[in-house]
Amino acid sequence: MRLCIVGIGGAGGKITQEFLGNEDLDFRLLSRITDAQYISPGMIQGIWLEADKNDAKNIQHFFGDLNEGCYPCFYIPHDVVADGCEVHRIVREKYGYDVKKQGFVRDAQYLKAIFEIFDTDKEIQVIVAKTMNKEMIESVGGNGANSSASFSQAPNPIFDSAWNVIRNFTTLGDGECDGILFVVSFGGGTGTGFINPIINHIRNEGKADYPVFALGILTELGDYADKAQFSKEGRRNLAAISAIYDLLTKGSGANGVIIIDNQILLDRFGNDYPSANRFIHKMMQPMVAARDYPDEIPPSQAIAQHSSGGLSRPPIFVPLFASLPRSTNPEEALIKKALSEEGKLFGCSPEQADFAFVFCRGFIDSDKIREILTRETSIPPERIWPMRKMGEGNNEILILLRNPYGCDPKAYQKEGTLENRFCKVITMALQYISQHPEDLFYEGKQEEKGKKDGKPAEQVRLTEASKEALKMFFFGPDGMDKDGFGKTSGFAFELKEARRRLRDGEKPFFHNPLRIFYKEAKTEDDFKSKIHEPDKDDIARAVDKRIRELIEQGLIKGP
C-alpha cells in the first residue's frame, strides 16, 4: 500500500514533515539537469492542510505553497472563500460563523458546524453555486478534476477544494497513492473536521473499499501542552473527545482510527515534541516503508476490508511497536517487547482485540508471528494478518490491535487500559462543559483563542439559530439547567453513556452520530423527527448489522 499522508493542523503538519523528507540529495542545479523527482521513503506522498496562513508561510519552511507549485506543500482550504465575498458574508450573517477562522477557534465543533452549514443550507448552496463555480474551486485547490459523483453532494467550497488537492495524489485522481493516512492531533482545533467530509467524497465516488486511516495523537494530561496547543486541558479534552466521537460514529467512514497517547510519548521523550514526532515516523515505518516480500504486497482493498470488515463503525487501532537488533528467531522477543508497557503506544488490553495487523520489517517468519501472538493474546491465528517487508538495520514490528478493550467491567479502574484513559478524557470534557457552558457558544472570555498571530481575536458571535442548534447538539431538547445537563440526548448525554459503557466493559462505546445542523430543520420537533429518519449512515449500519448476524448464523462466510 502506497499511502498519501495528509497532515492536518499544526501537529499533523509537523508529523507529516517527518514522513515526507526527501530521500534524494537536494542540489537545485543538479535537479534541473537530472529532472529529479522528490522522493520520500516508501514512495509516499502527502500534503499539509492548515488554517494558520502566517504559520504556513512565514514560520515553517519545509512545506511550500501548493498554489506556487511547490512540493512538499501546504494548502489552506479556507482561502478558497475570499475575504468578504458573498459566501463569507452570508454564513457570518446567518449563523455567526466566520468560515475563515476555523483553526483559531480551538474546538472540533467549529469546523463540523461549517461543514454542516454548507451541507444543509439551501440558500448558501445556491450562493456557492452562483458565485463559486466548480472550476474556481478546482483551480484554487490545484489542477485536479473532480468527478461528477462528488458534485452530486452539496457544493462545499472549503472541503471540496481540500479533497481536490488530496485527490491528485491518489489513484482516485491522477496519482499513485492507493490509500490515505490522515495525521492529526486530537485536542487541537483545525484537524479532524476535515476527515469525514473527505471520506464522504471518496465513498460517494463508489470507492467503499479505498483505504482511509486516521492517525490521531490524543492530547496529553496536565497543563504542559496548554501553551503549545493554545488551549487549556479541559478544552483540549473536549476537542479531543468530540473529534474521536465524530470519527468513530461515522458509518462507512474511516477504515480505522490509529490512536497514540501523547502522554506516553512525552513521558518517554521528556516532553520533547520533535523527538516524539520522529518516533511516530519511525514506528510507522513497518506500515509505510517499501520493500515488501516478493509476491506479498497486500492489495489496498484487502487491507481496507480487513480493517473494518464486520463492523458497523470505524474501529480503534492501538499501535504496539518494537525494534530490536537483527538476530536469529527474532519473533518471540519482538512480540513480547511490543506487548510490554514499553511497546504500547496507548493503554489497552491486547487479549480483548478482535483482529491484529502485524507489520514487520526484517527477516521474520509469519507463521511464528501468528503462533506467538495467539499464545500471548489469545487472538485466533486466522484473525492475525502479518505483512512483511525486508528491513534495514534493526528488525521492527508494528502491531495494530483492533478494538483492544471491553469485556472487563473493572478495566476502567486500572491504569494503562483504554477504558481508563477514555474515561478520564470524557470526565474532563464533561467537567469543562459543566464549568464553562458559555465557551460552547463562544461567549466566554476567549482568552486562549486567536493569539497565534499575535493579534487579538475577533470574537465569534453566533446568531440565535446557531446557538439553538449548538444547544440542541450538546444538551438535546432538555437543555441545561441547574440540575444538570444531557439527560436524554445530545452530545453530553452521549458522552455520559459512553463512559457508562466503558465502565460496563461494553464495546463499542460511541454509538449515535450527531449533527449540529439538520437539513430543513427549523423547529425542535423537526430536529426530533429528523433524528429518527434513517440517513446513509443508518442504512449502512443496518446492513452491516444484518451481515454480521448472517455470519454468526453461519449462513454466509465472514471476511
Next chain:
Amino acid sequence: MPIDISTVMNSLFPAGTLLLALLLIFAAILHVNNLNRVHKLMAVLQHKKEVSKAIFYKEMTISQGSNFTALALAAWIMLFVAVAYLYLLVPTILPFSYMDIAELASSIMGFAIFGILVACLAGVIYLFLDKLPQDHRDLRLMELYSFYSISKNMKKMISITVIALCISVLLSAYIGTIFPAHSQPAELLSLVLLVVSAGVLVMPIYKEAWEARR
C-alpha cells in the same frame, strides 16, 4: 634495528595498491553474497522452493533519487579514471604506461584524451552491465545502491568522493607532468584519496554485510 624510512615509504604504495584491490574485490564478493543470502532467506521465510530472482530484485530495489544516482555514477567513473591516471599514466607499479606512447602523451591534450578515453570505456562497461537481464540485476553497477538503505549523510559522503577523486586525478596528472622525476608524497596522497574514496563508495555493502552477521 633502525627502520629505513625510505624502505617504509617505498612499501606504502604497493601496500595501498593491494588494499585498494582487496577492498574492491571483497566488496564485489560481499555484494553478490548479500543479495544471495537475502534471496535464500526469502525462500525459507516464505516456505517456497525458490523465489523468482526477477521479482525479488524488483521488490528489493528502492529509488535513491536521480541526483544521487547521477553523482554516484560520476563517482564510479571518476574512480576508474583516477585508477588509470595513477597506475597507467606513468609506470608506478606496472612496467608499461601511457608515457610509452610519447607523442600522444606529451601533446597539449594528451592527458585529457587519456582521461576521456578511460571515462568512455568505463561508461561503455556500465552500459553493458546495465543491459544484463533482470535475473542479474545484482551485477548492474548503476543499480548497486538501490539494493541498500543509504542514509542521507552516506549519500553526501558518496557524492563528495567525486571531488576527492578529482584531486587524486590532478595529483596523478602532476606526477605525469614531472615524469621521469618522481614525487613520492604526491603518489601516496593520490593513492590515499583513491583508497578512501573507494572505501566510501563500497561502504553500504560492507555495512549491510556487517549487520547481517548478527
